[in-house]
Amino acid sequence: MIQELTIDQYFSCGLPLIDVRSPGEFAKGHIPFAANIPLFNNDERAHIGTVYIQQSQEKAIELGYHYANPKRSWYIVEARKIAPDGKIVVHCWRGGMRSRLFAQHLLENGFSEVSIIVGGYKKYRNFVLQSLEQSANINVIGGYTGSGKTLILKHLQSNNHQVIDLEGLANHKGSAFGAFGQNMQPRTEQFENNLFDIWRKFDKSKPIWLEDESISIGSVFIPSPLFKQMRYAPLYFLDIERETRAAFLVKDYTHLPVEMLTESFRKISKRLGADNVAKAIDCLNRCDLFGAAMIALVYYDKTYSKGLASHNSVFTVFIGSHTTNPVENAQKILDLYKKHE
Numbered sequence: 001m002i003q004e005l006t007i008d009q010y011f012s013c014g015l016p017l018i019d020v021r022s023p024g025e026f027a028k029g030h031i032p033f034a035a036n037i038p039l040f041n042n043d044e045r046a047h048i049g050t051v052y053i054q055q056s057q058e059k060a061i062e063l064g065y066h067y068a069n070p071k072r073s074w075y076i077v078e079a080r081k082i083a084p085d086g087k088i089v090v091h092c093w094r095g096g097m098r099s100r101l102f103a104q105h106l107l108e109n110g111f112s113e114v115s116i117i118v119g120g121y122k123k124y125r126n127f128v129l130q131s132l133e134q135s136a137n138i139n140v141i142g143g144y145t146g147s148g149k150t151l152i153l154k155h156l157q158s159n160n161h162q163v164i165d166l167e168g169l170a171n172h173k174g175s176a177f178g179a180f181g182q183n184m185q186p187r188t189e190q191f192e193n194n195l196f197d198i199w200r201k202f203d204k205s206k207p208i209w210l211e212d213e214s215i216s217i218g219s220v221f222i223p224s225p226l227f228k229q230m231r232y233a234p235l236y237f238l239d240i241e242r243e244t245r246a247a248f249l250v251k252d253y254t255h256l257p258v259e260m261l262t263e264s265f266r267k268i269s270k271r272l273g274a275d276n277v278a279k280a281i282d283c284l285n286r287c288d289l290f291g292a293a294m295i296a297l298v299y300y301d302k303t304y305s306k307g308l309a310s311h312n313s314v315f316t317v318f319i320g321s322h323t324t325n326p327v328e329n330a331q332k333i334l335d336l337y338k339k340h341e
Contacts, residue, residue: 002103003115007127010089010117011200016082017089020102021121025093029189031124032197034091037078039098040067061097068101075102076109086112095120125189128196133225136204140230141333142212142308142316143238145300146245146252146293149211151326152333162208169194172218191220207337212237214307234340235313236333239320242301246293248324253293258284261292272299315340 019034022045026036044067052060092098103114157163269277283291
């Protein structure tokens, strides 16, 4: 018998998950850690949809069986790789025919416990977006570019604090130079799913630490409800002198080819100014990364200052520091948090 699970029940069951939607649907967004065993490939799904619209549901179902029947053995083989003990959860878009037929096929071929998610991926997405609207004890770490904010988050996380590394989830550092050394960015929908997978495990009454960001990080967007909370949250702003931050950036970017850095300066030429871009490129050609970083920081510091003015934080604490050492700066932030708590 096929069992039915709500989203909450799925998260607590601990069983592997199969997403039987097409590869295209899966690529757009999926439940983290789900394995994709598509009942139909992209072309087959499109053809079935066309037949459904132009002919009838009955004809579409008939075509679906035509495409699925030759792959019945393959479905079992692939599912066994994911659930060798025969216990599995299956879902499709709305928990309808695709997941139920797949689940029934598994039960008829030796699987001992097969469940489907009621409402499917659509229900999951609603759950994600509603959950990200929850009020939480958000605390934001700010500071001009090169302050080492991401390293502070990693230090806090290693010491069992609740941390969300938005740039890590986005595979982007949030600037014209932000894609260097990163994997391909997820789509915004998948970014939200991955974010929720961390968010759902947190105690919302305890502090959750995030880095100050604009609403977009590269090509992905922070969900509006969370971004609004970040804008109103306490802001702990590291005030570190520009030279110290430039030296930090040199260490972070020194391994990159000059051509890549040059192209990134050209991307911000309208805002930085043609003369400054020319000076920065000249610095790069002379292997003066510190000089190039100092020029870039003039632009990024101005940009950040404008963004800082848009905050509606309950309070903002400016923390003077002469170092980018994440351990020292994290401790300063925690001491001030305890004081204001």
